Amino acid sequence: MYDIIIVGLGPAGAVLAAGLDSKFSVLCIDKKQNSGGFMKPCGGLLAPDAQKALAQLGLNLPKDVLVDPQIFSVRTIDTDNSLIRSYQRMYINLDRHKFDLWLMSEIPDNVTCVGGTVTKISRTAKGFSVSRTENGQVITEECRYLVGADGAKSAVRKLICPELKTRSYLAVQQWFRDENPVPFYSCIFDSKITDCYSWTVSKDGNFIFGGAYPRNNARSLFEQQKKKLSALGMHFGEPVKTEACLVLRPTGLNSFCCADKGVFLVGEAAGFISPSSLEGISSAVISAAALAEAFNRSVKSPEEAYRKAMLSLRLKLTAKLLKCPFMYNPFLRSIVMKSGVMTVNVKNGDKF
Numbered sequence: 001m002y003d004i005i006i007v008g009l010g011p012a013g014a015v016l017a018a019g020l021d022s023k024f025s026v027l028c029i030d031k032k033q034n035s036g037g038f039m040k041p042c043g044g045l046l047a048p049d050a051q052k053a054l055a056q057l058g059l060n061l062p063k064d065v066l067v068d069p070q071i072f073s074v075r076t077i078d079t080d081n082s083l084i085r086s087y088q089r090m091y092i093n094l095d096r097h098k099f100d101l102w103l104m105s106e107i108p109d110n111v112t113c114v115g116g117t118v119t120k121i122s123r124t125a126k127g128f129s130v131s132r133t134e135n136g137q138v139i140t141e142e143c144r145y146l147v148g149a150d151g152a153k154s155a156v157r158k159l160i161c162p163e164l165k166t167r168s169y170l171a172v173q174q175w176f177r178d179e180n181p182v183p184f185y186s187c188i189f190d191s192k193i194t195d196c197y198s199w200t201v202s203k204d205g206n207f208i209f210g211g212a213y214p215r216n217n218a219r220s221l222f223e224q225q226k227k228k229l230s231a232l233g234m235h236f237g238e239p240v241k242t243e244a245c246l247v248l249r250p251t252g253l254n255s256f257c258c259a260d261k262g263v264f265l266v267g268e269a270a271g272f273i274s275p276s277s278l279e280g281i282s283s284a285v286i287s288a289a290a291l292a293e294a295f296n297r298s299v300k301s302p303e304e305a306y307r308k309a310m311l312s313l314r315l316k317l318t319a320k321l322l323k324c325p326f327m328y329n330p331f332l333r334s335i336v337m338k339s340g341v342m343t344v345n346v347k348n349g350d351k352f
């Protein structure tokens with residue numbers, strides 16, 4: 001019988017496991033492995049909010065999680081209005097899998113971390129029973145408190161918010177050998193393809209193209225958009241790897257689900273991700289650090305303490321919805337882009 005079982009060791013689960021007091025017995029379960037196996041599809045860009053959240057935890061990024069090159073501008077490609085502008089951005093370009101493994105390496109030895117996919121969760125008289133499948137074997141453990149750090153498609157969330165219908169998209173990403181003359185980042189808006197957005201990132205000689213698409217037609221929209229961008233001069237070549245996963249996009253305060261009756265959600269499992277940019281690492285780190293504090297302070301009701309602590313994050317993410325019309329409405333976006341406000345003149349910034 002563990003005090004706490006954490007399902008998922010992405011940034012949220014790993015930061016929580018590292019922050020919990022040693023008085024708790026903790027089991028963490030994640031289907032990711034050191035090499036091979038599951039890897040989270042991600043742009044791997046660490047935004048300033050995420051950098052600040054790591055700084056607040058005293059965590060310094062090791063250089064082996066960085067990739068080449070570090071780029072300080074993003075090309076905004078608006079195919080609705082045939083506009084391209086560059087904006088300064090202070091992202092850190094990462095190898096996302098190495099980043100996750102580094103955060104896991106910060107978990108102290110008193111926490112038990114195991115592999116496997118959680119396949120069954122149920123309530124018991126004393127808490128929860130959690131079954132995982134590892135190497136074909138089903139193993140069941142019990143706990144008092146259960147934490148879902150299991151991302152957008154959280155199985156734990158179903159225990160307390162079965163009806164939560166946060167807007168979601170299928171994110172599709174493809175990796176190519178980079179044949180573009182100069183590495184670059186871009187974000188692409190095309191309202192005929194998706195009401196969300198797409199992106200490209202250059203990483204260690206690879207060119208990654210991805211986007212968030214309506215779920216029922218995602219793969220075909222992805223291929224259509226690739227063709228349109230090829231016609232604009234973007235170089236794709238043969239794909240090396242294709243990956244896809246669900247991504248959430250909150251629409252208001254009721255898109256989030258934090259805690260109830262011994263179940264806690266952190267990171268994207270709770271719906272914590274920016275609705276304007278889909279940046280989610282900062283929210284994962286912030287929510288996990290807050291939950292660790294709620295448990296460590298041994299308040300009578302960690303649920304209440306955590307829900308209160310998350311009010312500011314919920315408000316902050318909801319406020320980001322105010323930015324959305326200026327990014328996603330083609331008319332308003334064209335005014336913003338044509339105004340030239342905050343743009344940077346990048347040499348050959350409109351050529352591929």
Ligand SMILES: Cc1cc2nc3c(=O)[nH]c(=O)nc-3n(C[C@H](O)[C@H](O)[C@H](O)COP(=O)(O)OP(=O)(O)OC[C@H]3O[C@@H](n4cnc5c(N)ncnc54)[C@H](O)[C@@H]3O)c2cc1C
Nearest residue numbers: 008010011012031042043044045118150151267268280281
């Ligand atoms: C394509 C794409 C690009 C993105 N790019 C960026 C970016 O550049 N910058 C940024 O800040 N954010 C980005 N995001 C968002 C960001 O990736 C997520 O918000 C962030 O990873 C959330 O962290 P998390 O720890 O909550 O969940 P996750 O990182 O999703 O981690 C969940 C963990 O749970 C484990 N898991 C899930 N189910 C089970 C199960 N049943 N059993 C065992 N283990 C399980 C998984 O192995 C995983 O390790 C992107 C998202 C997508 C989809």
